[in-house]
Amino acid sequence: MGRGPRWCHARFRNFGYKMTQPREIILDVLSRTKKHLSAEDIYIEVYKIYPGIGLTTIYRTLDILTNMEMVSRYDFGDGRSRYELISDKKSEHHHHLICLNCGKIIDYNDYIDEETKLFDKLEKVLSEKHNFKINYHHVGFYGLCDKCKSTTSS
Amino acid sequence: MGRGPRWCHARFRNFGYKMTQPREIILDVLSRTKKHLSAEDIYIEVYKIYPGIGLTTIYRTLDILTNMEMVSRYDFGDGRSRYELISDKKSEHHHHLICLNCGKIIDYNDYIDEETKLFDKLEKVLSEKHNFKINYHHVGFYGLCDKCKSTTSS
DNA sequence: TTAAGTGCAAATATTTTGCAATGAG
DNA sequence: CTCATTGCAAAATATTTGCACTTAA
Numbered sequence: 001m002g003r004g005p006r007w008c009h010a011r012f013r014n015f016g017y018k019m020t021q022p023r024e025i026i027l028d029v030l031s032r033t034k035k036h037l038s039a040e041d042i043y044i045e046v047y048k049i050y051p052g053i054g055l056t057t058i059y060r061t062l063d064i065l066t067n068m069e070m071v072s073r074y075d076f077g078d079g080r081s082r083y084e085l086i087s088d089k090k091s092e093h094h095h096h097l098i099c100l101n102c103g104k105i106i107d108y109n110d111y112i113d114e115e116t117k118l119f120d121k122l123e124k125v126l127s128e129k130h131n132f133k134i135n136y137h138h139v140g141f142y143g144l145c146d147k148c149k150s151t152t153s154s
Numbered sequence: 155m156g157r158g159p160r161w162c163h164a165r166f167r168n169f170g171y172k173m174t175q176p177r178e179i180i181l182d183v184l185s186r187t188k189k190h191l192s193a194e195d196i197y198i199e200v201y202k203i204y205p206g207i208g209l210t211t212i213y214r215t216l217d218i219l220t221n222m223e224m225v226s227r228y229d230f231g232d233g234r235s236r237y238e239l240i241s242d243k244k245s246e247h248h249h250h251l252i253c254l255n256c257g258k259i260i261d262y263n264d265y266i267d268e269e270t271k272l273f274d275k276l277e278k279v280l281s282e283k284h285n286f287k288i289n290y291h292h293v294g295f296y297g298l299c300d301k302c303k304s305t306t307s308s
Numbered sequence: 309t310t311a312a313g314t315g316c317a318a319a320t321a322t323t324t325t326g327c328a329a330t331g332a333g
Numbered sequence: 334c335t336c337a338t339t340g341c342a343a344a345a346t347a348t349t350t351g352c353a354c355t356t357a358a
């Protein structure tokens with residue numbers, strides 16, 4: 001499935017939104033930098049290309065993209081939301097290890113096939129049972145990373 | 155494994171903390187009200203028993219309990235952290251469906267056995283591969299609940 | 309006795325909102 | 334043209350910190 005500028009443009013129109021320069025650039029940043037960006041991370045990247053940008057626009061665009069099911073929004077517990085483009089490609093699907101001490105996030109995709117199989121089943125069962133439309137899922141393992149494990153005394 | 159006041163008291167001491175009345179009551183609230191409470195939820199409950207309580211103490215105690223691996227901290231994307239006691243009992247283990255529109259959270263434990271089996275394996279592999287100490291994991295399915303699915307036009 | 313714990317008030321940090329100006333279609 | 338979108342400044346929220354007082358051990 002192609003997801004170029006043309007596809008996005010049409011998709012925006014279908015949802016009753018206009019395609020604008022800030023929105024195009026935000027999408028570009030999201031597609032170039034794959035991993036769990038915060039609103040400010042995105043702001044900084046967009047600013048390099050389009051210094052007129054405001055943080056408000058970042059937040060509002062991310063809301064729209066989440067509604068359009070193009071972006072997943074997740075919070076790893078460091079007090080800010082993180083966003084990623086939702087990918088079709090199996091190879092890009094991944095989950096997270098999150099360090100409770102320093103906030104470091106490690107992506108992994110070991111056993112992703114087995115996970116996918118189970119999750120496909122789960123999504124089907126759960127969405128029927130609870131009459132729930134599932135857009136995406138997240139899996140996170142929380143603990144202490146390499147460094148913090150040896151450092152932390154608390 | 156018993157987890158009464160005595161067990162907790164000892165555990166606190168082992169970590170170099172003192173057991174205090176606010177902490178006891180917070181633990182009591184957490185054990186009576188199992189599910190994903192926010193700091194303020196907890197504050198309100200504790201206040202009923204101990205009106206001298208301050209929100210700060212709630213936050214500080216929850217930090218300690220997270221460090222002590224007695225509580226899991228999770229953020230469902232509504233801008234506040236949620237906390238639950240980590241349970242040994244398999245029957246209490248559960249995961250979540252989260253509505254992106256209204257924030258409703260549904261607990262489920264269908265296929266928990268299959269999940270558990272896979273996750274035990276994953277935890278072992280991941281913790282070795284990344285030299286990471288895993289305290290707990292969270293699984294969340296994000297989408298639209300029954301009500302919001304039919305209401306939302308956005 | 310004394311270091312750890314507490315509550316308050318103030319400080320941070322993130323996200324949201326009101327509003328006048330701008331721009332896409 | 335017209336209405337959605339934008340950026341700014343201000344507001345709303347959640348969480349953290351400084352500090353003097355209190356308390357468990």
